[in-house]
Amino acid sequence: MGDLNMQTNTIETDILIIGAGPVGLFAVFEAGLLKMRCHLIDVLPQVGGQLTEIYPKKPIYDIPGYPSVMAGELVDNLMKQIQPFQPGFTLGDRAETVEKQADGRWLVVTQRGVRHLAPVIFIAGGLGSFEPRKPPIPNIENLEDNGVDYFVRNPELYRGKNIVIAGGGDSALDWTIFLADSVKSLTLVHRRTEFRGAPDSVEKVMELAHMGKIKLVTNAQVTAVHGEKHLEALTVQHDTEGESMLQADHFIPLFGLTPKLGPIGEWGLAVDKGAITVDTLDYSTNVPGIYAIGDINTYPGKLKLILCGFHEATLACQSAFKFAFPDKKLSFKYTTVTGIEGMPSTAEKV
């Protein structure tokens, strides 16, 4: 740790929270009341977890005190509630590795190499990190990054090539429109004749198909990939007319995102059926200093409810304080009596 440059690039905090969903966000509030600083890491580019990613416009009816609240609105309110405590964020990046340091703190490094140091980690990862849903095509993994791409990272890669996109949602439609002009050929394969994307995009895709710029194959699914070192062709299974072959340099299946436990599964934590087992005394895991709160944990009687996650976060913060500051006295206060005493932002802190 002698490297000065390395030190300036490391984010230091009291509680490192993995997952910026409602429970991770509320943990910042409870930690803040105990004067502990928090930093959150989330794989999604915005806060709120599944509430903002999956159902921002859906109402939630079981948040105490709110007869009904939109998921997105609840996240906005949580952000307001924790604002006095100036949490830091590493968004659009995934926590990859954890390593205990000589001083007892945890070093967590993300996929992009951002380093975080904290005495305590809260895993508030919900259902896990959102990753592309991969079609169950035999041996497709052998051609991943060799013609099979679950994301469009660099559109230039597809210039002058034969491209097949599968899916019926907005991302399938948007990339079809975006790539149509620069590729040699583009085929969009979809299970149904109806598309669920934005009406404008659907219309545009239909127009491109009508003009012969793209080929639309509906009521069909890609069932096999062919190629030795690189993708060469695909088998398409049609609902009524049997199978056909499609020449393809690249296959881009766009079937949305699905949550996976991901690298956290390799952190040495006790896991039961994809959830981290915790002690209900304080929601600690089997690894001292690492807690798991919200949908990602499991214990006898567990209910995956936001309100239960809030309770878990609150108790975990009390325990985390004793763990991180064993010499300090912990006092329990009511916000109604003492109010909220915020923190200066990290930038102002010397």
Next chain:
Amino acid sequence: MENTIQITVIDRENVEHVLDAPTDMGLNLMELCKSYELPVKGTCGGMALCASCHVYVLTDQDLPEPSEDEHNMLDSAFFVQANSRLGCQIKLHQELDGMVVKLAEESE
């Protein structure tokens, strides 16, 4: 029994489970499977957002048409057939007595 119907669920190993299902508790098929500890994850909690409760309906039941949400989710699911439904969108009621469903293969 009053307010109880029978639903047969064939699991992924082709084992038949005949389940007594109450019709007065607002249960859906996904919740019923979970309450009998059949291997149905129900990850999204019943919002038609994950397809982990994907089933094939094998009997000729008069089910309401899938909603747009259910169709959209089935678009992102795999192993989808003409008789594919999401268990979480099938509310249990008296007319479904005797229904037989098969759990679809799990993917990802």
